[in-house]
Amino acid sequence: MNNITIKAGSPLKGEIEIPGDKSISHRAIILASIAEGTSRITNFLTGEDCISTISIMRAAGVKIEMAEDYVTVSGSSLFGLKEPEDVVDAGNSGTTTRLLAGLFASQNFFTVITGDRYLRKRPMNRVVEPLRSMGASINGRDGGNKLPLAICGTKLQGITYHSPISSAQVKSSILLAGLSADGTTTVYEPTLSRDHSERMLVAMGAKAKRLEDGGFSVEGGFSLSAVDIEVPGDISSAAFFIVAALIVEGSEIVLKAVGVNPARTGIIDILLAMGGDIKLENKRDVAGEPVADIVVKSGPLKGVEIAGDLIPRAIDELPVVAVAAAFAEGTTVVREAKELRVKESDRISAITSELKKLGADIQEREDGFVVEGGKPLSGAVVGSFDDHRIAMSMTVAALKASGETSISDPECVNISFPGFFNLLKSIQR
Numbered sequence: 001m002n003n004i005t006i007k008a009g010s011p012l013k014g015e016i017e018i019p020g021d022k023s024i025s026h027r028a029i030i031l032a033s034i035a036e037g038t039s040r041i042t043n044f045l046t047g048e049d050c051i052s053t054i055s056i057m058r059a060a061g062v063k064i065e066m067a068e069d070y071v072t073v074s075g076s077s078l079f080g081l082k083e084p085e086d087v088v089d090a091g092n093s094g095t096t097t098r099l100l101a102g103l104f105a106s107q108n109f110f111t112v113i114t115g116d117r118y119l120r121k122r123p124m125n126r127v128v129e130p131l132r133s134m135g136a137s138i139n140g141r142d143g144g145n146k147l148p149l150a151i152c153g154t155k156l157q158g159i160t161y162h163s164p165i166s167s168a169q170v171k172s173s174i175l176l177a178g179l180s181a182d183g184t185t186t187v188y189e190p191t192l193s194r195d196h197s198e199r200m201l202v203a204m205g206a207k208a209k210r211l212e213d214g215g216f217s218v219e220g221g222f223s224l225s226a227v228d229i230e231v232p233g234d235i236s237s238a239a240f241f242i243v244a245a246l247i248v249e250g251s252e253i254v255l256k257a258v259g260v261n262p263a264r265t266g267i268i269d270i271l272l273a274m275g276g277d278i279k280l281e282n283k284r285d286v287a288g289e290p291v292a293d294i295v296v297k298s299g300p301l302k303g304v305e306i307a308g309d310l311i312p313r314a315i316d317e318l319p320v321v322a323v324a325a326a327f328a329e330g331t332t333v334v335r336e337a338k339e340l341r342v343k344e345s346d347r348i349s350a351i352t353s354e355l356k357k358l359g360a361d362i363q364e365r366e367d368g369f370v371v372e373g374g375k376p377l378s379g380a381v382v383g384s385f386d387d388h389r390i391a392m393s394m395t396v397a398a399l400k401a402s403g404e405t406s407i408s409d410p411e412c413v414n415i416s417f418p419g420f421f422n423l424l425k426s427i428q429r
Helices: 021-035 048-059 095-102 124-135 167-180 196-203 237-245 266-273 309-325 339-344 347-357 386-402 410-415 420-426
Strands: 003-007 011-018 039-040 063-066 070-076 110-116 137-140 146-152 160-162 184-188 208-210 216-219 254-257 277-286 289-296 330-334 361-365 369-371 403-406
Touching: 003 386, 011 420, 021 039, 021 048, 021 070, 021 095, 021 167, 021 196, 048 095, 048 410, 095 110, 095 124, 095 146, 095 167, 124 137, 124 167, 167 184, 167 196, 167 216, 196 208, 216 347, 237 254, 237 266, 237 277, 237 289, 237 309, 237 420, 254 361, 266 277, 266 309, 309 330, 309 339, 309 347, 309 361, 309 369, 309 386, 339 347, 347 361, 347 369, 347 386, 386 403, 386 410, 386 420, 410 420
Parallel strands: 011 254, 160 184
Antiparallel strands: 003 403, 039 070, 063 070, 110 146, 137 146, 184 216, 208 216, 254 289, 277 289, 330 369, 361 369
16 A cells, blocks of 8 residues: 555544564574574564564574564574575664664684665664674675675674663674673663563573673573463554554543563653553563563653653654644653664654654754654654655554644554554544
8 A cells, every 4th residue: 555544533432452572583593593492482573673674583593483473493403504506685673684784793614794775774783793893794885884795604703792872682692692702792871772682592591691780791602492472462562552542532442561671661750751651461481581461541741851862762752742743732842863864764864854744843853852742743644755654653642633744655663563453443433
């Protein structure tokens, strides 16, 4: 479909299940592929990004079978991967590219990773430079900053790396390289980014630990053991329904079994600070990850300031935060979020331009945006920028804008949330 029309909405009512967490699904496939034994992954996200990871690991000789309800991975062990016969394609997935650059940098073969036209514009130096400091041989366009990347696997040396940015992709890439490097690899970051890789490494028997000073280290040369992994619902995907339920009058929904890892719950903290009626119930641990049912009721919101440690904990959800801010009373300021400019699109520019088309008072800043909330929005023709999070954010805004909103190229939501529009329709009353 080239566009979809969203009408100002009926209340959202009912219980829904959110697809599996994208970040965890990527890591489950990658780590299970280099473990010894067979891993069974349930609630795996079958979005396009995660399928890209499966395709590349299959090209590297890993046996991965997909059933209706689970994925089975027959691990090849740390050094049992094989050289792909052709260039491998990561599609639109920065996670696939950056994590596998770290994994393949130490393998005894040659790999070329490319991606779609959007991924080929995204910066790769953030992983290439630290990997090169470990001894990796990586070349590519713009001195290795742009895809395609050509990786000649070689023996690596463990390093201590102080990352200038809080990025789970950077951290995970280096730790994956460290699994087969000589010695110990330790990564520090300004504030803790999502820690799914660390949790999974420990669960699979890596000689890895969180240090008292906040770093995370892994010793090279130790094998991983296969485990069964249940992937919780993705809080980044849940965020769109949470905001929709908050802003559409009369809404009340329950999102079942959503991951509430503290490194990912910035969106909850932000919306609670805005006055959102959100409760976490039935809290439990699933496969080492905290999970809860999220209960959301509509109600008034107020503007807030968002910066500092909250940013890495909510970076993917900030576009839909802008939507919530447009319907809140007062001013919302997002600062220190320049990382948004190097996502699937320049998300600062994208969300600013498209919300303005609906009549929102939002101003772009170099490292974020300022929203003067409380102004009525009206339907318009808006774009998705082929960015799944922009498409879903504009869908949420359209539910509260008067009239109809037409969103172009909405199929990009399949990158992270297949069935998004059908699930939304199922709870509109």
